[in-house]
Amino acid sequence: VIAPPPGAWLLPGLVDLHAHLREPGQESKEDIRSGLGAAAAGGFTDVCAMPNTVPVNDSRMVTEAMLARAHDVGGPRLHPIGAITMGQRGEALTEMGDLREAGAVAVSDDGRCVTSSSVMRRALEYASVFDMPVIQHAEDHALTEGSQMHEGSVSTKLGLRGWPRVAEDIIVARDLMLAEYTGARYHVAHASTEGTVRLLREAKSRGLRVSAEVTPHHLLLTHEAVGLYDTACKVNPPLREEHDVQALREGLADGTIDAVATDHAPHGILDKHCEFAEAKPGMIGLELCLPLLLGLVEQGALPLNRLVESLTHAPSSIARLPDKRIREGARADLVLIDPEERWTIEASRLRSKSKNTPFMGRNVKGRVKMTLVAGNIVFNGGS
Ligand code: DOR
Secondary structure, three states: OOOOOOOOEEEEOEEEEEEOOOOOOOOOOOOHHHHHHHHHHOOEEEEEEOOOOOOOOOOHHHHHHHHHHHHHHOOOEEEEEEOOEHHHOOOOEOOHHHHHHHOOOEEEOOOOOOOOHHHHHHHHHHHHHOOOOEEEOOOOHHHHOOOOEEOOHHHHHHOOOEEOOHHHHHHHHHHHHHHHHHOOOEEEOOOOOHHHHHHHHHHHHOOOOEEEEEOHHHHHOOHHHHOOOOHHHOOOOOOOOHHHHHHHHHHHHOOOOOEEOOOEOOOOHHHHOOOHHHOOOOEOOOOOHHHHHHHHHHOOOOOHHHHHHHHOHHHHHHOOOOOOOOOOOOOOOEEEEEEEEEEEOOHHHOOOOOOOOOOOOOEEEEEEEEEEEOOEEEEEOOO
């Protein structure tokens, strides 16, 4: 029997288009069991898993192994994303038909941009045969080699090599042209710049089949958060400037950016407890996404209906998952939230194996109380 707190909200189950669950290969950081446990606690019923595992998910075998593991674990559904190229090396394309048949919902070389225009063109053409979006981590490596953080006043002050926003804009502009040329489905992973928003807005106004996601951290933090070499704020793409954050918020509010995705990137203590230049990029997000973004709604910076849409219907339609909207006869993929509960983000409250987040210690409002997948309770208030 469920006795929801008065004023609780019942929403469709959340869908994450972009998580790194680290299995196979780096299970000390996260595995499918702990990752899906964190997802359930964050209100997610569906998690798309990026292919930068060890080995890379560039084959039917790895895709099937991940799905078998998720099936054993139970809980939220896992949807593997296959690599675009073998070993994410940016050269030979994967067998996308095999990946699709095995259960992959998209292809991406996330973490390693496909910089060759000819490989990207063929990838778009090949993926469109199987109606899969190509998800690009847009980064022109020629402009980012050795970069540690956003190129700007903070990188100059800290003496760290900067990652210019134009490195993202150049690849997004090229890829939008290739998407138009091929008619394929193209998706921008973790958009971080004002330029990306402008390019997407123009492409969408002309009816291109393109979509994009933004992370909570790019909506909430700027490069100033790096402070004095805070490795918790090291992430790819890097935290940008105030005008980028504003453009991302506006893009999400008006639908130019379709979805919110966590880019949940678990790393061990020693991966972050080191020199900034040695630290691994990324932060966890599955359990923090909803409460952090409810804060934006409360500030009036994001309409609640757009937040819900961007975490449910929009990502599920990009990954071609069943419709998440609550209606008669639909399966009960639901999340129950107490929008008034205040809590503090603490390591002991998080289910993810890794605790790397710059939001540690932050007071938030809004708590997931229960998550149901196809009518089964997969998270129940921490018990
Ligand atoms: O910061 C990041 N970490 N960005 C990525 O694109 C990859 C991710 C990871 O796998 O750690």
